[in-house]
């Protein structure tokens with residue numbers, strides 16, 4: 001059986017992926033207290049590289065105020081470059097390409113994680129989820145400029161560390177999304193206002209990253225953008241807003257668009273009469289201008305084919321790559337029968353899943369990881385938001 005997803009893919013910049021399978025960014029929560037790379041992270045990615053076309057590495061913060069959780073990777077300082085370089089090496093084994101996701105968590109943080117500092121955001125509006133979220137402080141105009149500059153500096157560091165690109169994390173309710181959202185952005189200066197004005201921060205961050213690429217990259221270097229298509233708060237981002245945002249991305253310098261969803265086949269969470277899969281709508285909006293990465297509950301080879309059939313160019317897997325590091329190799333070897341779709345707690349060390357990540361999977365993600373010990377392991381996201389998308393799990 002020959003699968004479409006095993007065919008190579010070439011970006012306009014000339015970077016070729018040996019197949020269309022991508023590892024979605026999955027935070028391991030295993031960096032040192034100061035965000036430096038640990039051997040646990042290197043081993044986790046090392047065990048998964050080599051067969052995949054592309055690994056998108058877990059999110060890294062571009063500036064100290066952007067830290068969103070303990071054990072988070074940092075790309076905020078030049079001191080981080082040697083560790084990041086070892087991480088890029090581990091991901092790039094045997095021709096797999098490596099992109100690093102970069103972000104600022106904004107209001108999705110708290111004063112404990114920020115060592116006593118209040119979280120910041122576009123406006124001083126508390127997130128509805130989680131219930132114990134802290135009220136952020138509105139960023140000053142100068143601070144916004146500093147963050148935009150920091151995205152450029154982080155891109156320079158990713159280039160120096162040997163990555164093949166960076167992905168701007170504009171999804172899962174982090175700062176880039178907070179600026180686009182009419183919920184979290186109620187600013188009256190140039191960074192707030194109507195839909196177009198609320199895209200201004202994302203545009204400035206894209207320009208800052210691109211300027212770093214123009215100045216420092218001595219090789220083709222990818223710039224990706226990840227979005228979440230909807231919010232459920234009112235006011236909040238609706239699909240029509242995201243389609244306008246995608247239109248902006250279509251005309252921008254980004255090399256691909258990546259849509260964060262728990263199910264690649266999801267339809268609108270807000271408008272139940274809209275039966276067209278979100279990915280299909282985004283593909284139509286892009287009209288061939290940018291490649292599209294689909295993600296969400298892909299497990300079997302047929303699932304991956306079905307996501308390509310929605311009109312995407314690449315298919316990412318998050319949880320399945322945690323459970324099955326050798327997924328692509330097994331498909332290539334016609335050894336599909338041995339692909340793991342469940343995760344045994346006692347296999348996690350052998351799968352090079354760091355201990356901190358094991359705790360995370362056993363906690364927030366337990367019901368969706370398909371643990372062999374979970375009597376309800378058949379349950380999945382279906383048409384619901386996944387835990388990290390910034391909603392409560394039960395909607």
Ligand SMILES: Cc1cc2nc3c(=O)[nH]c(=O)nc-3n(C[C@H](O)[C@H](O)[C@H](O)COP(=O)(O)O)c2cc1C
Nearest residue numbers: 024025026027058059261262296297298317318319
């Ligand atoms: C443990 C874990 C960590 C994650 N960390 C990130 C992250 O750092 N950045 C991000 O954009 N998404 C993150 N996600 C979301 C995944 O990239 C992906 O969108 C989601 O898991 C749905 O894909 P899946 O059904 O293949 O797992 C994470 C998901 C999991 C399970």
